Amino acid sequence: xxxxxxxxxxxxxxxxxxxxxxxxxxxxxxxxxxxxxxxxxxxxxxxxxxxxxxxxxxxxxxxxxxxxxxxxxxxxxxxxxxxxxxxxxxxxxxxxxxxxxxxxxxxxxxxxxxxxxxxxxxxxxxxxxxxxxxxxxxxxxxxxxxxxxxxxxxxxxxxxxxxxxxxxxxxxxxxxxxxxxxxxxxxxxxxxxxxxxxxxxxxxxxxxxxxxxxxxxxxxxxxxxxxxxxxxxxxxxxxxxxxxxxxxxxxxxxxxxxxxxxxxxxxxxxxxxxxxxxxxxxxxxxxxxxxxxxxxxxxxxxxxxxxxxxxxxxxxxxxxxxxxxxxxxxxxxxxxxxxxxxxxxxxxxxxxxxxxxxxxxxxxxxxxxxxxxxxxxxxxxxxxxxxxxxxxxxxxxxxxxxxxxxxxxxxxxxxxxxxxxxxxxxxxxxxxxxxxxxxxxxxxxxxxxxxxxxxxxxxxxxxxxxxxxxxxxxxxxxxxxxxxxxxxxxxxxxxxxxxxxxxxxxxxxxxxxxxxxxxxxxxxxxxxxxxxxxxxxxxxxxxxxxxxxxxxxxxxxxxxxxxxxxxxxxxxxxxxxxxxxxxxxxxxxxxxxxxxxxxxxxxxxxxxxxxxxxxxxxxxxxxxxxxxxxxxxxxxxxxxxxxxxxxxxxxxxxxxxxxxxxxxxxxxxxxxxxxxxxxxxxxxxxxxxxxxxxxxxxxxxxxxxxxxxxxxxxxxxxxxxxxxxxxxxxxxxxxxxxxxxxxxx
Amino acid sequence: xxxxxxxxxxxxxxxxxxxxxxxxxxxxxxxxxxxxxxxxxxxxxxxxxxxxxxxxxxxxxxxxxxxxxxxxxxxxxxxxxxxxxxxxxxxxxxxxxxxxxxxxxxxxxxxxxxxxxxxxxxxxxxxxxxxxxxxxxxxxxxxxxxxxxxxxxxxxxxxxxxxxxxxxxxxxxxxx
Numbered sequence: 038x039x040x041x042x043x044x045x046x047x048x049x050x051x052x053x054x055x056x057x058x059x060x061x062x063x064x065x066x067x068x069x070x071x072x073x074x075x076x077x078x079x080x081x082x083x084x085x086x087x088x089x090x091x092x093x094x095x096x097x098x099x100x101x102x103x104x105x106x107x108x109x110x111x112x113x114x115x116x117x118x119x120x121x122x123x124x125x126x127x128x129x130x131x132x133x134x135x136x137x138x139x140x141x142x143x144x145x146x147x148x149x150x151x152x153x154x155x156x157x158x159x160x161x162x163x164x165x166x167x168x169x170x171x172x173x174x175x176x177x178x179x180x181x182x183x184x185x186x187x188x189x190x191x192x193x194x195x196x197x198x199x200x201x202x203x204x205x206x207x208x209x210x211x212x213x214x215x216x217x218x219x220x221x222x223x224x225x226x227x228x229x230x231x232x233x234x235x236x237x238x239x240x241x242x243x244x245x246x247x248x249x250x251x252x253x254x255x256x257x258x259x260x261x262x263x264x265x266x267x268x269x270x271x272x273x274x275x276x277x278x279x280x281x282x283x284x285x286x287x288x289x290x291x292x293x294x295x296x297x298x299x300x301x302x303x304x305x306x307x308x309x310x311x312x313x314x315x316x317x318x319x320x321x322x323x324x325x326x327x328x329x330x331x332x333x334x335x336x337x338x339x340x341x342x343x344x345x346x347x348x349x350x351x352x353x354x355x356x357x358x359x360x361x362x363x364x365x366x367x368x369x370x371x372x373x374x375x376x377x378x379x380x381x382x383x384x385x386x387x388x389x390x391x392x393x394x395x396x397x398x399x400x401x402x403x404x405x406x407x408x409x410x411x412x413x414x415x416x417x418x419x420x421x422x423x424x425x426x427x428x429x430x431x432x433x434x435x436x437x438x439x440x441x442x443x444x445x446x447x448x449x450x451x452x453x454x455x456x457x458x459x460x461x462x463x464x465x466x467x468x469x470x471x472x473x474x475x476x477x478x479x480x481x482x483x484x485x486x487x488x489x490x491x492x493x494x495x496x497x498x499x500x501x502x503x504x505x506x507x508x509x510x511x512x513x514x515x516x517x518x519x520x521x522x523x524x525x526x527x528x529x530x531x532x533x534x535x536x537x538x539x540x541x542x543x544x545x546x547x548x549x550x551x552x553x554x555x556x557x558x559x560x561x562x563x564x565x566x567x568x569x570x571x572x573x574x575x576x577x578x579x580x581x582x583x584x585x586x587x588x589x590x591x592x593x594x595x596x597x598x599x600x601x602x603x604x605x606x607x608x609x610x611x612x613x614x615x616x617x618x619x620x621x622x623x624x625x626x627x628x629x630x631x632x633x634x635x636x637x638x639x640x641x642x643x644x645x646x647x648x649x650x651x652x653x654x655x656x657x658x659x660x661x662x663x664x665x666x667x668x669x670x671x672x673x674x675x676x677x678x679x680x681x682x683x684x685x686x687x688x689x690x691x692x693x694x695x696x697x698x699x700x701x702x703x704x705x706x707x708x709x710x711x712x713x714x715x716x717x718x719x720x721x722x723x724x725x726x727x728x729x730x731x732x733x734x735x736x737x738x739x740x741x742x743x744x745x746x747x748x749x750x751x752x753x754x755x756x757x758x759x760x761x762x763x764x765x766x767x768x769x770x771x772x773x774x775x776x777x778x779x780x781x782x
Numbered sequence: 783x784x785x786x787x788x789x790x791x792x793x794x795x796x797x798x799x800x801x802x803x804x805x806x807x808x809x810x811x812x813x814x815x816x817x818x819x820x821x822x823x824x825x826x827x828x829x830x831x832x833x834x835x836x837x838x839x840x841x842x843x844x845x846x847x848x849x850x851x852x853x854x855x856x857x858x859x860x861x862x863x864x865x866x867x868x869x870x871x872x873x874x875x876x877x878x879x880x881x882x883x884x885x886x887x888x889x890x891x892x893x894x895x896x897x898x899x900x901x902x903x904x905x906x907x908x909x910x911x912x913x914x915x916x917x918x919x920x921x922x923x924x925x926x927x928x929x930x931x932x933x934x935x936x937x938x939x940x941x942x943x944x945x946x947x948x949x950x951x952x953x954x955x956x957x958x
Contacts, residue, residue, distance in 0.1 A: 075877050077907035117837065118881035118937050132815050137881060138935040139911075382956060 048094045049081050056099070062086040067147050071119060071135040073100055082122070082134050082147065089124070089151070091134050101133050108155045113148035115141065122148050195503045198510055202287045209283050214338075216276040221342045223269040225350060227262065228480035234258045236473030284331030292323045295512055303519040304584040308544065318512055322505040329502035337495055340488035347485045354474055354481075358461055362482060365452040366489060372449055373490045376442045380435075387435045390428040397424050450486045457482060519583060521604055528606040531691040532595050533560035533722035535581070539590035542580055550576045551745045553590070558738075561720050565727040565736030567767060572742040574726045578694055581724060583607060594692070612690030614717075616697065616726075618681030620669030625654055626661040628669070628680055632688040640687060647716050648683035649709040650676070675706035682713045693718060695725040697732055730771055739764060802847065802856040809868035817871055819847060819855070827855060832875045837882075838923060845872060882929075883909060885940045888950035891957065897933075898957055904938065911936055913957075920958070 045053075045066050053063060063085040072078040072093065080093040080100070089108065091101035103126055110125035111133075120141045122133045136144050203210055236242070238255040245251075296319060307315065352359045401408060401417045408417055461478060464470035535558040543549040551573045558564055566574045579585050580592055583599050592599040599607070612632075620628045629644055630636040636644075641661065645651040653676055657663040669677045685693065695714065711731060718725075727733045734753050741749040741756070741764045748763045749756055756764040806822040809830075820826045827849045835844035835857065842862075847855040858864065861872045883904035890901045898913045911932035913919050921929045928940040940946065943954065 071881075075881065075906065077883065077904065077909050116879040116881070118935075119879075121878075129812075130816060135878075139932075386958065 058085045069134045069136040111148050111151040113145040195507050213280050220272040225346050228477045230262050232473035232477040235476050236471045288327035302517050322509050325505035340491045343488045347481050351481050361456045362453050369449050383435045387431045390431045394424045394428050525603045528602050531610045533691045534595050536593045541589040542587045554747050562737045563723040565725050565733050565739040568742035573745040610691040612685035612688045613694045614681050614685050618677045620665045624662045629683045644683040644687035647686050648679045648713040650679035650683050693721045693723040800856040804863035809871040882939050885938050888953045891953040
């Protein structure tokens with residue numbers, strides 16, 4: 038069955054009708070975006086009535102019209118920035134249609150379907166396209182590694198999902214809310230005291246009371262004022278401290294959730310994404326959320342409260358004046374939006390210049406040996422100077438912009454005051470408004486414009502934070518593909534009998550990397566896996582570790598399907614020594630005890646002795662407490678390998694997986710590593726991806742893989758007996774190589 | 783890279799450039815769209831693929847040929863020295879397999895939600911594309927020459943920023 042057709046535009050359908058192809062006969066179509074000349078332009082690939090056609094809206098005749106029965110092969114060729122779908126017709130290859138990278142994935146799939154069709158095979162099973170490239174609703178292109186469309190995001194829904202995190206601390210949230218209201222009320226009362234002070238004590242109208250009474254009143258007013266000021270300070274301190282805690286706490290909880298969840302996700306999740314992108318989710322996005330929760334929400338609520346509160350008061354004091362106050366408001370909002378945008382842009386450029394300067398400095402300082410060795414100091418000085426000049430220029434631009442715009446914005450804000458001074462002042466002179474009211478009014482005015490500017494920027498801020506939040510939720514929503522089955526069995530003591538049965542697997546389901554592997558391994562046996570690179574050796578190991586699950590067939594341990602064994606039991610009894618062993622930053626002892634942190638010092642040393650690592654560790658000034666550096670960079674490859682072997686020995690697994698190093702180490706180190714390995718594999722079922730002849734000989738049996746297929750299986754002697762065998766060729770080649778090395782070295 | 787780097791006196795100790803003598807090379811179209819190459823006095827290759835050694839810094843010289851098994855045949859240092867027909871085939875094949883439209887005008891550039899939406903005119907026609915706002919996607923090959931990479935891996939070149947019209951430059955200024 039063909040997949041549903043993309044809806045053909047009418048113009049193309051008419052052309053097809055003119056060619057005598059009715060709508061009902063159109064099986065399927067797909068839009069390309071390059072013309073035959075390689076220009077950008079629409080063209081359609083249509084499968085109809087047993088023919089493969091390429092039609093563009095401009096041409097009356099199809100550019101390509103091929104009968105399916107003449108086609109023997111269809112492939113998608115990938116070029117630079119574009120691709121081409123090619124077909125073999127009567128033994129000759131022709132180009133059918135070209136397209137840009139934007140639709141290359143669709144055409145690759147189309148080519149596979151067509152290939153299956155002409156070969157009369159069943160169409161390949163297509164895994165649903167997990168990482169969508171366009172938003173299904175608004176057709177906007179999406180950022181890589183996410184399906185969140187910022188435009189179609191339902192803001193209410195995201196806020197609702199944030200709610201449970203807040204609800205957990207509802208008492209504090211309610212308390213903070215109450216403090217905000219109270220603080221606002223205290224703030225609102227202050228300017229009103231101006232009015233009372235001026236109208237009653239300083240310049241009372243009508244019958245003037247005695248100066249003594251007026252001074253007494255003034256004293257009370259100032260005291261009340263002081264009281265209010267102290268109160269609102271106290272409130273804002275308490276509120277600020279509490280809400281800082283609450284915001285930080287919520288983002289802490291979300292960050293912890295994200296990381297915990299990431300640890301549970303399967304390797305396949307990380308394969309599809311770049312480490313950097315995932316890291317940005319955990320650090321930047323949760324950071325954006327933190328800023329929003331700690332500052333954004335507070336500013337927002339306080340600003341709204343102030344705006345509403347002051348708005349009510351100034352209308353109540355004098356509504357005509359209040360209308361005047363609103364006159365410069367639109368100009369101000371517009372201006373502050375514009376200014377912020379420009380400032381934002383120029384400051385971003387400033388930070389960019391900074392990071393470019395940093396990267397030059399970083400690379401030249403870490404590569405200082407190379408610079409000195411080739412005598413390129415002057416060149417590096419010039420390079421730094423160039424970046425430094427660029428930084429200087431953007432810094433000047435940014436600061437100048439800042440220095441110009443801010444006074445201007447202040448002037449616009451002042452406009453309102455000028456208007457109030459003049460119009461209000463006239464009312465005071467005319468006696469329709471008291472002097473105190475005017476003073477209070479001006480004080481309110483200053484508090485009114487601040488939040489107004491703030492709110493003009495809140496929409497940008499809100500959408501940025503909510504998009505970040507939604508991307509975080511997207512990670513939390515990803516389900517681990519590999520988890521314990523509901524009927525998982527415990528396997529506390531593994532015997533180590535392993536079987537691959539009709540095993541077929543591909544990282545993309547339609548591109549098998551392993552085909553039909555069948556092997557039965559007895560407990561304690563050592564199996565060597567050999568073959569060219571890309572033959573599928575590491576993939577087989579990945580399946581054995583259950584990092585991935587087979588598409589067909591199964592892997593069993595002690596007769597139980599791997600998918601049914603509790604992951605915990607499997608991991609506890611499997612040990613892995615990788616080609617380039619990964620050490621975590623920490624001490625040597627911590628790295629050896631990684632899988633069993635509760636190990637005693639004595640056990641750690643014994644494991645190191647067994648791995649031939651003890652001697653070199655003792656030569657380090659800090660012994661077992663030596664810090665290995667990030668990824669173990671402070672140790673040599675041979676040393677890292679032996680630490681990894683010690684780690685596996687201490688772990689004491691029933692099943693051992695070795696990815697033997699190809700990296701050349703000196704003969705002495707190699708011997709030490711080989712001895713350590715010999716110690717490690719004893720009595721354990723071992724799978725070794727083997728390169729060295731010595732390992733290949735030591736293995737009980739060998740599995741030779743070729744292009745994902747099990748080419749040969751047997752002992753070293755058996756395989757060597759095959760005159761034309763794959764293994765024999767490999768060994769002959771290697772013997773030759775080592776002879777050359779021996780002569781040359 | 784300049785013309786002088788072909789052979790300098792100091793390069794005497796280096797192995798020779800795997801150069802194909804343009805006087806002896808002939809390219810043909812076989813019936814289908816494949817290209818056949820014949821090096822006189824040597825041999826014929828039924829199906830060659832053509833690629834650039836310096837697609838960005840020197841796209842018109844140092845063109846490499848590979849055989850059907852993707853094994854290297856050699857380099858044509860100056861395709862201009864080839865006969866007319868072979869030269870034409872090289873140009874066609876390079877145009878076919880390298881898509882790097884040159885932006886001649888920026889019609890509109892919108893920034894929203896941390897992405898930029900571009901609508902541009904290129905030497906290959908009008909195009910729309912989306913970029914993430916990171917600076918990583920804008921490669922500054924020189925102070926005025928840019929290569930933009932969109933989120934789908936498509937690439938666009940601006941050979942000289944100063945030669946764009948001022949409206950385009952102002953738009954571009956927003957993202958640089």
